[in-house]
Amino acid sequence: xxxxxxxxxxxxxxxxxxxxxxxxxxxxxxxxxxxxxxxxxxxxxxxxxxxxxxxxxxxxxxxxxxxxxxxxxxxxxxxxxxxxxxxxxxxxxxxxxxxxxxxxxxxxxxxxxxxxxxxxxxxxxxxxxxxxxxxxxxxxxxxxxxxxxxxxxxxxxxxxxxxxxxxxxxxxxxxxxxxxxxxxxxxxxxxxxxxxxxxxxxxxxxxxxxxxxxxxxxxxxxxxxxxxxxxxxxxxxxxxxxxxxxxxxxxxxxxxxxxxxxxxxxxxxxxxxxxxxxxxxxxxxxxxxxxxxxxxxxxxxxxxxxxxxxxxxxxxxxxxxxxxxxxxxxxxxxxxxxxxxxxxxxxxxxxxxxxxxxxxxxxxxxxxxxxxxxxxxxxxxxxxxxxxxxxxxxx
Amino acid sequence: xxxxxxxxxxxxxxxxxxxxxxxxxxxxxxxxxxxxxxxxxxxxxxxxxxxxxxxxxxxxxxxxxxxxxxxxxxxxxxxxxxxxxxxxxxxxxxxxxxxxxxxxxxxxxxxxxxxxxxxxxxxxxxxxxxxxxxxxxxxxxxxxxxxxxxxxxxxxxxxxxxxxxxxxxxxxxxxxxxxxxxxxxxxxxxxxxxxxxxxxxxxxxxxxxxxxxxxxxxxxxxxxxxxxxxxxxxxxxxxxxxxxxxxxxxxxxxxxxxxxxxxxxxxxxxxxxxxxxxxxxxxxxxxxxxxxxxxxxxxxxxxxxxxxxxxxxxxxxxxxxxxxxxxxxxxxxxxxxxxxxxxxxxxxxxxxxxxxxxxxxxxxxxxxxxxxxxxxxxxxxxxxxxxxxxxxxxxxxxxxxxxxxxxxxxxxxxxxxxxxxxxxxxxxxxxxxxxxxxxxxxxxxxxxxxxxxxxxxxxxxxxxxxxxxxxxxxxxxx
Numbered sequence: 055x056x057x058x059x060x061x062x063x064x065x066x067x068x069x070x071x072x073x074x075x076x077x078x079x080x081x082x083x084x085x086x087x088x089x090x091x092x093x094x095x096x097x098x099x100x101x102x103x104x105x106x107x108x109x110x111x112x113x114x115x116x117x118x119x120x121x122x123x124x125x126x127x128x129x130x131x132x133x134x135x136x137x138x139x140x141x142x143x144x145x146x147x148x149x150x151x152x153x154x155x156x157x158x159x160x161x162x163x164x165x166x167x168x169x170x171x172x173x174x175x176x177x178x179x180x181x182x183x184x185x186x187x188x189x190x191x192x193x194x195x196x197x198x199x200x201x202x203x204x205x206x207x208x209x210x211x212x213x214x215x216x217x218x219x220x221x222x223x224x225x226x227x228x229x230x231x232x233x234x235x236x237x238x239x240x241x242x243x244x245x246x247x248x249x250x251x252x253x254x255x256x257x258x259x260x261x262x263x264x265x266x267x268x269x270x271x272x273x274x275x276x277x278x279x280x281x282x283x284x285x286x287x288x289x290x291x292x293x294x295x296x297x298x299x300x301x302x303x304x305x306x307x308x309x310x311x312x313x314x315x316x317x318x319x320x321x322x323x324x325x326x327x328x329x330x331x332x333x334x335x336x337x338x339x340x341x342x343x344x345x346x347x348x349x350x351x352x353x354x355x356x357x358x359x360x361x362x363x364x365x366x367x368x369x370x371x372x373x374x375x376x377x378x379x380x381x382x383x384x385x386x387x388x389x390x391x392x393x394x395x396x397x398x399x400x401x402x403x404x405x406x407x408x409x410x411x412x413x414x415x416x417x418x419x420x421x422x423x424x425x426x427x428x429x430x431x432x433x434x435x436x437x438x439x440x441x442x443x444x445x446x447x448x449x
Numbered sequence: 450x451x452x453x454x455x456x457x458x459x460x461x462x463x464x465x466x467x468x469x470x471x472x473x474x475x476x477x478x479x480x481x482x483x484x485x486x487x488x489x490x491x492x493x494x495x496x497x498x499x500x501x502x503x504x505x506x507x508x509x510x511x512x513x514x515x516x517x518x519x520x521x522x523x524x525x526x527x528x529x530x531x532x533x534x535x536x537x538x539x540x541x542x543x544x545x546x547x548x549x550x551x552x553x554x555x556x557x558x559x560x561x562x563x564x565x566x567x568x569x570x571x572x573x574x575x576x577x578x579x580x581x582x583x584x585x586x587x588x589x590x591x592x593x594x595x596x597x598x599x600x601x602x603x604x605x606x607x608x609x610x611x612x613x614x615x616x617x618x619x620x621x622x623x624x625x626x627x628x629x630x631x632x633x634x635x636x637x638x639x640x641x642x643x644x645x646x647x648x649x650x651x652x653x654x655x656x657x658x659x660x661x662x663x664x665x666x667x668x669x670x671x672x673x674x675x676x677x678x679x680x681x682x683x684x685x686x687x688x689x690x691x692x693x694x695x696x697x698x699x700x701x702x703x704x705x706x707x708x709x710x711x712x713x714x715x716x717x718x719x720x721x722x723x724x725x726x727x728x729x730x731x732x733x734x735x736x737x738x739x740x741x742x743x744x745x746x747x748x749x750x751x752x753x754x755x756x757x758x759x760x761x762x763x764x765x766x767x768x769x770x771x772x773x774x775x776x777x778x779x780x781x782x783x784x785x786x787x788x789x790x791x792x793x794x795x796x797x798x799x800x801x802x803x804x805x806x807x808x809x810x811x812x813x814x815x816x817x818x819x820x821x822x823x824x825x826x827x828x829x830x831x832x833x834x835x836x837x838x839x840x841x842x843x844x845x846x847x848x849x850x851x852x853x854x855x856x857x858x859x860x861x862x863x864x865x866x867x868x869x870x871x872x873x874x875x876x877x878x879x880x881x882x883x884x885x886x887x888x889x890x891x892x893x894x895x896x897x898x899x900x901x902x903x904x905x906x907x908x909x910x911x912x913x914x915x916x917x918x919x920x921x922x923x924x925x926x927x
Binding site: 430 | 886
């Protein structure tokens with residue numbers, strides 16, 4: 055095995071390293087960009103398939119890989135390389151966990167305004183590769199909007215950079231956006247540079263419990279477009295009947311702004327305590343992801359419930375994660391996803407199924423740009439060795 | 450070209466195909482006037498389907514095509530090809546849909562940036578990216594260039610405000626790239642690709658709710674250093690203003706001569722700071738800003754829209770205004786990390802003295818985006834060359850400080866030769882992979898962005914002899 059030739063730590067893989075049931079042969083633990091490149095060059099020479107992994111929180115998302123010889127574990131790439139506080143910019147290796155990054159930034163009164171699920175274990179690279187985002191995407195955008203520079207390693211070991219460490223930059227193609235959400239199918243994200251925000255002086259949540267039947271689209275619209283400028287308007291609806299709305303405001307005047315939002319809601323409480331469900335995914339053995347026009351939030355909620363899913367997501371951006379509790383057979387889940395997709399697409403939305411124990415479930419629906427995506431994949435990974443078959447269209 | 454023109458005439462109405470040499474010349478450049486080329490033929494399609502047919506025809510003939518919106522670009526991104534077709538979107542000016550409940554508008558590419566805001570302003574909404582040319586520039590051009598503007602410090606760029614684009618791909622297919630669709634973020638790759646990955650034919654933009662309160666402040670400082678310190682202090686205080694703009698004494702002099710903006714006399718630098726958001730928030734930030742700007746010898750606060758416009762007038766006219774104090778000038782668009790601004794400005798001063806070339810500085814200080822205006826007299830022998838040297842040296846400074854050669858104007862033809870200074874061969878070759886996926890034949894706006902594009906079938910490695918793209922005239926070797 056010449057994988058270790060460049061001095062890269064490599065160990066034999068075991069059952070615990072399985073990727074959606076596919077057990078790799080080796081686990082490589084690179085510590086530098088050069089080591090990632092060395093591993094990938096060796097894999098190219100020997101035609102080995104590679105799946106990169108960060109914290110492993112979403113490793114079971116997506117189709118099982120067609121083949122997986124090497125699990126590229128990014129855990130040793132865990133250094134924050136540069137925090138230029140005066141420039142509101144941070145550069146970090148991909149294996150840094152989001153919580154560790156947040157802790158370091160908080161020391162200087164700043165934050166990366168993404169609140170991905172599983173923040174304790176999820177890494178910078180994993181968050182980018184899966185394009186997960188949290189409630190505050192409404193105010194700050196998602197990972198691709200806050201990423202300003204990236205270092206990637208291509209399947210043949212080529213190290214490439216795009217963007218840089220300034221926020222305003224239109225020189226060249228933005229490879230960061232292409233790699234964000236590419237789920238390890240184009241190459242390995244090695245380092246990332248982000249735009250930061252100052253930590254707000256205060257945070258207040260306006261929280262109200264309601265019956266789903268009483269949830270008015272008009273109220274949600276007025277909350278989202280209020281000039282009190284909420285950072286997020288999220289709804290948690292575990293059972294289809296009872297829902298909690300939580301609206302977040304951030305800033306020195308958060309208290310006053312929260313009051314203005316409470317007036318819109320009519321009923322509820324103002325708190326500085328984050329709701330325990332806020333931005334979290336609790337179970338993801340089965341997980342669906344919805345995008346819908348925000349004005350159709352109540353209908354999206356109803357459709358989710360009728361298909362047997364709980365709903366947690368944003369009435370402002372029209373994005374939600376749906377969990378499916380309890381036992382479900384493949385036929386039942388296939389049927390539930392089909393029904394959900396029919397309803398949501400009729401609203402002008404999209405359904406994907408990141409996690410499912412059954413691979414027969416249609417995870418993506420119709421993807422009209424698939425031919426163009428395949429052409430991108432062929433250029434970046436002509437040998438189909440990077441997370442092969444895992445993503446949309448089994449790309 | 451003759452057979453192509455005949456085929457174009459059979460596709461499009463008679464008045465949508467321009468071949469008259471005099472009319473062709475009106476399209477020979479965009480806002481960057483020192484690069485000129487008369488297009489082989491100009492077409493004015495009225496629909497996406499017509500653009501798709503024109504592009505397919507270009508493929509049949511192996512002829513390059515260039516898209517053009519309003520032609521206000523400052524990097525030569527819409528510079529035509531003498532052997533190609535220029536596709537002008539000026540007939541596609543319909544706002545197709547306004548959906549305030551979902552805070553979106555769907556528009557054709559020729560719609561001007563400001564027209565979107567004007568269509569929704571009365572309902573309390575606006576379209577956030579605001580390039581200085583917003584009265585004229587088209588949204589299709591904004592998408593191609595990923596345009597910014599003074600307010601992108603807080604609100605981001607075009608790419609952050611585009612939800613979907615219907616595009617004609619370089620092989621003439623009509624597809625929609627949507628942020629909500631699963632799969633690769635092709636939309637993110639497309640926006641800012643300067644017309645090299647296809648042509649946007651329908652754009653869905655995000656609309657923002659107008660802020661409750663806006664406070665615009667003009668602070669006059671004795672020196673540029675003092676102004677710079679104030680900028681650092683504002684950011685350090687955790688304030689993210691909608692905009693922080695700075696002008697130096699020479700830029701102020703030019704603006705004064707052109708539009709009599711009546712900025713405080715004797716200022717070494719003026720800072721324009723705009724705070725917006727909930728009234729309670731803006732009030733607190735303004736109190737803090739006042740403390741921070743205690744070194745300013747004059748602080749003006751705009752009371753109402755008219756006074757705000759008066760403060761912005763000098764800044765917005767700055768580029769055109771330098772024409773009043775200099776026969777010719779080069780506009781640069783470099784970016785440096787904000788904390789490097791003082792050092793970089795001092796270095797620009799030294800370059801200016803060394804080469805006897807005046808430089809007026811106008812910049813988006815909040816995000817470190819410099820627009821040095823390099824002034825020269827084109828009648829003076831050697832002045833243009835010296836100005837080019839200073840201009841290039843400024844970009845080198847930006848790269849040395851970890852910045853960028855362009856913050857919002859794009860690379861185009863103007864800065865493609867600087868790309869290898871900012872990016873390695875591997876970086877550029879990797880970007881080319883995207884190009885080859887979208888445009889394997891290299892027909893969509895060739896010669897822009899990248900200095901020497903590798904042919905898509907070519908294997909990486911040492912190149913020998915004349916590059917085939919250079920030989921066929923599709924690329925220029927720098």
